Amino acid sequence: xxxxxxAAAHPDxxxxxxYSVRDVSRRYGELAALDRVSLxxxxxxxxxxxxxxxxxxxxxxxxxxxxDSPTDGIVLLEGERLDxxxxxxxxxxxxxxxxxxxxxFHLVQHxxxxxxxxxxxxxxxxxxxxxALEALERVGMAERATHLPRELSGGEQQRVCVARAxxxxxxxxxxxxxxGNLDEVNERVVIDFFHQLHDDGTTLIVVTHDSEVAxxxxxxxxxxxxxxxxxxxxxxxTPTKGKPVRGVEAR
Amino acid sequence: MFFWRMIGRALRxxxxxxxxxxxxILLGSSLATSMFAVMLDVGDKVxxxxxxxxxxxxxxxxxxxxxxxxxxxxxxxxxxxxREDELPNLKTIFWGYNIEDxxxxxxxxxxxxxxxxxxxxxxxxxxxxTATGEKLSTGxxxxxxxxxVTGSWPQAEDEVVVGSRLAAELGWxxxxxxxxxxxxxxxxxxxxxxxxxxxxxxxxxxxxxxxAQQLANRSGEVGSIEVRAITTPDNDLAREAASDPxxxxxxxxxxxxxxxxxxxxxxxxxxxxxxxxxxxxxxxxDTEGAxxxxxxxxxxxxxxxxMIAASLGIANLVxxxxxxxxxxxxxxxxLGARNTSIVGVILTETMVVALIGGIVGFGVGVGLAQLxxxxxxxxxxxxxxxxxxxxxxxxxxxxxVGCLPSMRYLLKLRPAQVLHxx
Ligand SMILES: Nc1ncnc2c1ncn2[C@@H]1O[C@H](COP(=O)(O)OP(=O)(O)O)[C@@H](O)[C@H]1O
Ligand SMILES: [Mg+2]
Numbered sequence: 080x081x082x083x084x085x086a087a088a089h090p091d092x093x094x095x096x097x098y099s100v101r102d103v104s105r106r107y108g109e110l111a112a113l114d115r116v117s118l119x120x121x122x123x124x125x126x127x128x129x130x131x132x133x134x135x136x137x138x139x140x141x142x143x144x145x146x147d148s149p150t151d152g153i154v155l156l157e158g159e160r161l162d163x164x165x166x167x168x169x170x171x172x173x174x175x176x177x178x179x180x181x182x183x184f185h186l187v188q189h190x191x192x193x194x195x196x197x198x199x200x201x202x203x204x205x206x207x208x209x210x211a212l213e214a215l216e217r218v219g220m221a222e223r224a225t226h227l228p229r230e231l232s233g234g235e236q237q238r239v240c241v242a243r244a245x246x247x248x249x250x251x252x253x254x255x256x257x258x259g260n261l262d263e264v265n266e267r268v269v270i271d272f273f274h275q276l277h278d279d280g281t282t283l284i285v286v287t288h289d290s291e292v293a294x295x296x297x298x299x300x301x302x303x304x305x306x307x308x309x310x311x312x313x314x315x316x317t318p319t320k321g322k323p324v325r326g327v328e329a330r
Numbered sequence: 331m332f333f334w335r336m337i338g339r340a341l342r343x344x345x346x347x348x349x350x351x352x353x354x355i356l357l358g359s360s361l362a363t364s365m366f367a368v369m370l371d372v373g374d375k376v377x378x379x380x381x382x383x384x385x386x387x388x389x390x391x392x393x394x395x396x397x398x399x400x401x402x403x404x405x406x407x408x409x410x411x412x413r414e415d416e417l418p419n420l421k422t423i424f425w426g427y428n429i430e431d432x433x434x435x436x437x438x439x440x441x442x443x444x445x446x447x448x449x450x451x452x453x454x455x456x457x458x459x460t461a462t463g464e465k466l467s468t469g470x471x472x473x474x475x476x477x478x479v480t481g482s483w484p485q486a487e488d489e490v491v492v493g494s495r496l497a498a499e500l501g502w503x504x505x506x507x508x509x510x511x512x513x514x515x516x517x518x519x520x521x522x523x524x525x526x527x528x529x530x531x532x533x534x535x536x537x538x539x540x541x542a543q544q545l546a547n548r549s550g551e552v553g554s555i556e557v558r559a560i561t562t563p564d565n566d567l568a569r570e571a572a573s574d575p576x577x578x579x580x581x582x583x584x585x586x587x588x589x590x591x592x593x594x595x596x597x598x599x600x601x602x603x604x605x606x607x608x609x610x611x612x613x614x615x616d617t618e619g620a621x622x623x624x625x626x627x628x629x630x631x632x633x634x635x636x637m638i639a640a641s642l643g644i645a646n647l648v649x650x651x652x653x654x655x656x657x658x659x660x661x662x663x664x665l666g667a668r669n670t671s672i673v674g675v676i677l678t679e680t681m682v683v684a685l686i687g688g689i690v691g692f693g694v695g696v697g698l699a700q701l702x703x704x705x706x707x708x709x710x711x712x713x714x715x716x717x718x719x720x721x722x723x724x725x726x727x728x729x730x731v732g733c734l735p736s737m738r739y740l741l742k743l744r745p746a747q748v749l750h751x752x
Contacts, residue, residue: 137750141746141750144664146664146744146745146746146749147744147746166669166744167668167669170663170666170667170668170669171666172666173664173665173666174665174666174667175666177666179664179665181749181750182750183749185657185661185664185749186661187658187661187662188343188658189339189340189342189343190336190339194332194335194336194339197332198336198662198665199665199666201332201333201336202662202665202666202667202668202671203666206332243665255750
């Protein structure tokens with residue numbers, strides 16, 4: 080079945096690399112948005128990426144999320160060379176393995192909350208309204224399923240985006256400043272949800288400005304001028320199946 | 331299906347642009363529809379218009395035709411003649427049913443009011459029964475149906491019609507009695523009508539065949555026959571047969587003989603009568619073809635230009651609409667949508683809108699065709715069934731061409747460009 084359930088059933092799989100990044104650079108003319116970055120991300124890991132604005136966080140996320148290709152270097156996702164792929168293959172990896180969450184929600188404005196979730200199913204395999212409603216229920220948005228995005232608050236929109244990101248049970252969820260535009264309540268809903276996904280074995284990569292959000296991960300990397308300048312590991316955040324996860328206030 | 335649900339939702343947005351696309355297609359397709367409709371129907375219209383200009387086969391006595399071809403003299407009384415009793419044979423040939431009308435002619439010079447005039451003996455509206463027992467009425471009244479006759483066509487043997495110029499010269503009017511003196515006798519006749527033909531015939535007097543035969547002392551003889559037959563337009567085979575019939579293979583000959591080419595009908599007439607030469611009268615057919623070709627060319631050009639203009643119009647609108655939706659498109663790509671799927675959505679949306687415009691445009695176009703028909707031909711245009719699928723195809727093509735510029739934009743768009751709010 081899905082990768083995350085396999086990972087959850089076999090905790091020893093945690094630690095096997097899902098991403099391997101070797102000497103990756105991304106240049107825009109003179110400017111190196113990423114400068115020879117090397118990084119290994121384990122399956123099931125929750126990685127936080129922090130750093131000042133313009134340090135290359137989004138650039139790295141785009142490369143990991145198959146929306147951009149590096150100028151130099153090697154990127155492996157589950158053993159496949161992303162850096163060698165053309166756009167059609169990258170699109171295939173996106174729809175099969177990756178869930179994306181953005182700072183600016185990004186929903187299709189003329190589709191309802193439920194239809195936005197179904198859209199991800201549609202590109203992945205088959206739209207299933209019942210399943211989409213269940214996903215919305217998990218993020219507490221079931222009653223707003225037939226609302227259009229403009230009828231929802233920012234926090235509610237982001238919860239729909241979360242439901243959309245997880246609907247296809249992706250191997251990896253990439254979130255670029257997911258809480259950047261959220262109030263505290265919605266931030267907590269989203270973070271709690273990340274904990275659930277993490278417990279299920281989903282690999283989480285979260286870019287954030289917020290040190291509290293960053294501290295939720297097992298590991299933090301700090302980017303500056305396109306380079307990883309520091310890395311910290313917090314093993315206390317290792318997921319423990321069955322133990323209640325308490326989100327932000329747990330720290 | 332989810333796809334159509336998406337299309338349905340999307341169509342509620344950008345209503346202004348959608349209306350403009352529908353209107354553009356409406357204008358283009360109404361013009362193109364009317365042009366195609368007229369073009370397809372005009373063939374028969376022009377044919378009908380031109381076929382009223384008389385005969386397309388002329389039958390002459392064998393000797394006379396050579397003389398008249400070589401020396402360009404009027405065949406009239408000179409040499410050879412056609413037998414009047416063979417006239418019904420015309421309807422017995424293979425393509426007899428295609429012979430709509432024919433009339434015999436016998437020209438003779440007579441004296442009236444101390445002056446020589448040209449008298450032409452013919453059938454006006456002759457009841458004829460053929461060997462097969464079929465009855466038909468044929469003659470000049472049909473063959474020259476564009477003549478404007480003041481009075482009436484002759485009903486009795488001793489009635490005649492006079493050309494307008496001749497009548498004016500001699501001061502003749504309808505109802506006048508005239509005396510015609512020929513070499514071999516004198517005939518008294520009554521003028522039943524004066525006609526205007528717009529040709530040389532306005533200087534002539536048309537009498538019954540019997541009168542002319544009496545004046546010329548050539549009873550039972552005919553000088554020439556004009557035949558109007560329904561024919562198939564000439565093709566390569568017909569042209570080959572016309573230049574060298576002996577070059578045809580047996581199969582080709584068979585095909586040629588059994589097709590209603592003007593040449594094969596003429597050939598069959600020669601078979602059916604003794605010592606005659608039947609010649610296609612080419613000018614009418616050629617003019618017909620040329621006029622038709624030109625009309626149809628102009629109409630195609632108008633139709634094509636209309637659709638090119640529509641294509642350009644929607645190209646701008648669709649591109650503007652797609653650019654406005656670049657975030658949505660980027661998002662779809664980020665979710666893993668294939669390029670074909672995105673192009674499919676945009677094409678389908680545009681196609682649905684264009685189809686609505688196209689259907690209304692088709693209706694308007696049909697109306698426009700009727701207007702053209704009444705203004706130009708004085709009759710309505712029959713809409714051929716082919717016009718509808720043809721227009722569907724044309725609209726499809728217009729939409730695809732109109733969407734091409736936006737396709738390039740869609741294919742080039744990278745999701746990362748639009749999703750980070752840069
Ligand atoms: N498409 C682009 N064209 C030119 N420069 C870019 C582009 N995308 C990013 N950059 C530059 O790359 C650097 C890193 O950008 P980004 O990864 O967005 O930073 P962060 O997300 O950490 O704020 C910045 O200096 C930015 O201006
Ligand atoms: Mg960023």
